[in-house]
Amino acid sequence: MIVAEKKPVEEIIEYVQDCRKILILGCNECVTVCEAGGKKEVGVLASTLRMYFLNQGKEVKIDEITLERQCDHEYLEEIRDVADQYDAIISLACGVGVQFMAEKYHSVPIYPGVNTCFLGATEERGLWTERCQACGNCMLGITGGICPVSRCAKRLLNGPCGGSSNGKCEISKDLDCAWQLIIDRLKALDRLDDYEKICPIKDWSTDRAGGPRKVVREDVQI
Amino acid sequence: MSVKTPSKLEKILSEGHLAVTSECGPPRGSDPDAVKKKAELIKDYVDAVNITDNQTSVTRMSSLSACIHLKLMGVEPVLQMVTRDRNRIAIQSDILGAASFDIFNMLCLSGDHQSFGDCPQGQNVHDLDSMQLLQTVHLMRDEGKFLGGADINRPPKMFVGAAANPFADPFEIRTPRLAKKIAAGAEFIQTQCIYNLDKFEEWMKQICDRGLHEKVYILAGVTPLKSAGMAKFMKNRVPGMDVPDDVVKRMADTPKEKQPEEGINICVETIERLKSVEGVKGFHIMAIEWEEKVPGIVERAGLYPRPKIEAEN
Ligand code: SF4
Numbered sequence: 001m002i003v004a005e006k007k008p009v010e011e012i013i014e015y016v017q018d019c020r021k022i023l024i025l026g027c028n029e030c031v032t033v034c035e036a037g038g039k040k041e042v043g044v045l046a047s048t049l050r051m052y053f054l055n056q057g058k059e060v061k062i063d064e065i066t067l068e069r070q071c072d073h074e075y076l077e078e079i080r081d082v083a084d085q086y087d088a089i090i091s092l093a094c095g096v097g098v099q100f101m102a103e104k105y106h107s108v109p110i111y112p113g114v115n116t117c118f119l120g121a122t123e124e125r126g127l128w129t130e131r132c133q134a135c136g137n138c139m140l141g142i143t144g145g146i147c148p149v150s151r152c153a154k155r156l157l158n159g160p161c162g163g164s165s166n167g168k169c170e171i172s173k174d175l176d177c178a179w180q181l182i183i184d185r186l187k188a189l190d191r192l193d194d195y196e197k198i199c200p201i202k203d204w205s206t207d208r209a210g211g212p213r214k215v216v217r218e219d220v221q222i
Numbered sequence: 223m224s225v226k227t228p229s230k231l232e233k234i235l236s237e238g239h240l241a242v243t244s245e246c247g248p249p250r251g252s253d254p255d256a257v258k259k260k261a262e263l264i265k266d267y268v269d270a271v272n273i274t275d276n277q278t279s280v281t282r283m284s285s286l287s288a289c290i291h292l293k294l295m296g297v298e299p300v301l302q303m304v305t306r307d308r309n310r311i312a313i314q315s316d317i318l319g320a321a322s323f324d325i326f327n328m329l330c331l332s333g334d335h336q337s338f339g340d341c342p343q344g345q346n347v348h349d350l351d352s353m354q355l356l357q358t359v360h361l362m363r364d365e366g367k368f369l370g371g372a373d374i375n376r377p378p379k380m381f382v383g384a385a386a387n388p389f390a391d392p393f394e395i396r397t398p399r400l401a402k403k404i405a406a407g408a409e410f411i412q413t414q415c416i417y418n419l420d421k422f423e424e425w426m427k428q429i430c431d432r433g434l435h436e437k438v439y440i441l442a443g444v445t446p447l448k449s450a451g452m453a454k455f456m457k458n459r460v461p462g463m464d465v466p467d468d469v470v471k472r473m474a475d476t477p478k479e480k481q482p483e484e485g486i487n488i489c490v491e492t493i494e495r496l497k498s499v500e501g502v503k504g505f506h507i508m509a510i511e512w513e514e515k516v517p518g519i520v521e522r523a524g525l526y527p528r529p530k531i532e533a534e535n
């Protein structure tokens with residue numbers, strides 16, 4: 001899933017302090033799972049803002065809506081009739097949702113309420129970690145199912161570097177060295193010999209480097 | 223191993239001499255004398271001088287330009303290049319630039335993570351990794367081709383090396399990792415500084431058992447300790463460094479004013495012992511901001527005078 005975290009409320013206030021009617025728009029998907037932009041967080045942000053404006057002696061109307069998804073035209077249509085009434089919409093969806101909103105509703109300013117962080121998973125309650133950088137050419141098949149692109153701090157395809165120490169990465173004792181994980185896994189699969197195969201230079205044109213990407217599937221297009 | 227480049231370092235190694243290299247960090251400024259003075263101090267005591275490439279990710283004068291200063295003084299440079307800061311266009315371009323000044327040695331590295339340096343908020347590139355950089359230099363040199371497939375007019379003639387850390391984790395791939403670097407094209411290796419001699423000898427034995435010492439020249443890395451504090455710092459704070467307790471103790475038990483001398487004693491003793499280790503073909507003396515001590519170390523370790531071999535141009 002896409003992992004996001006809440007933006008500091010001061011930053012959000014900065015965007016909307018002159019508004020009179022604000023909509024806070026949550027999303028029921030990834031940001032709900034990572035507890036950054038679901039219904040619950042919409043409620044919390046709304047109360048915080050109400051409190052803030054009350055203290056400022058300002059009368060501001062704040063509404064709360066949480067859509068099934070913000071990265072989908074169909075669900076975004078649900079606010080078609082009300083969107084124009086607001087001076088600002090704070091979207092708690094990931095960057096994709098925020099942009100889709102902005103593309104659809106031209107005349108209302110849309111502000112992001114979360115920082116979109118990475119593609120990852122919930123390791124335990126309150127701990128999310130990165131697993132993929134969407135390089136567009138997945139190499140997990142040769143790395144024992146562990147991604148060096150997203151999990152090695154230098155995205156070494158032929159790691160580890162000399163800084164790997166006690167299973168941890170040179171940049172932090174709290175971070176597993178991806179190459180230690182890969183080697184452990186190759187060992188468990190009885191494939192340690194594969195370690196000596198040199199991974200060739202990667203074609204990064206399917207990565208961010210190649211410019212904004214598109215997937216076109218004519219077979220499923222209507 | 224047959225000689226493939228005009229490198230003086232390669233020639234010395236191929237003739238069976240114990241080679242001696244050292245390194246200089248370029249200045250954090252543009253004064254060419256900062257490089258030249260360091261090189262002047264050591265030039266008659268070493269066969270080649272590595273110039274580090276923004277080591278520990280702290281911004282400095284570029285390795286290539288410092289190498290050119292050395293070359294113009296008649297000192298043989300080893301161009302260090304990290305994959306952290308350049309994509310494949312810049313890498314190939316800098317290799318050609320170095321070759322245009324007849325710089326004949328290169329050390330391929332991935333580089334420390336930028337979070338250690340003065341620009342922790344910067345991007346890192348890592349378009350290639352150090353193994354792929356080795357392959358790239360070979361492609362350019364041996365086949366005279368760019369990565370894009372086109373021919374190179376006057377291909378670079380680089381004697382190409384890599385670093386190895388005999389103490390790095392994971393333990394089980396220490397030797398396979400070297401084998402992989404050799405397969406990628408490493409012709410010489412400069413190791414991480416060695417303080418744990420037993421562990422280093424164990425590594426060398428595994429290398430010799432696999433016959434890898436016949437395929438690559440291994441230069442054992444040494445760094446004289448300046449103080450007990452430095453020994454502790456290296457032990458506890460530098461990733462991948464193995465400083466045994468008895469070395470730390472020996473430094474700590476020495477009165478403060480005598481510690482620099484003791485550090486040099488340890489360094490000389492290390493070289494003496496490693497000279498007889500099978501597969502060790504030379505020494506890489508990294509006297510960090512202490513270049514003036516290199517001549518004394520080389521002399522005391524019985525590695526002076528250096529063989530007289532004229533660099534080809
Ligand atoms: S190899 Fe690429 S696609 Fe596969 S997990 Fe890693 S970043 Fe994602």
Ligand code: SF4
Nearest residue numbers: 152161169170177178
């Ligand atoms: S320590 Fe491991 S994860 Fe960290 S940069 Fe080096 S190889 Fe990558």
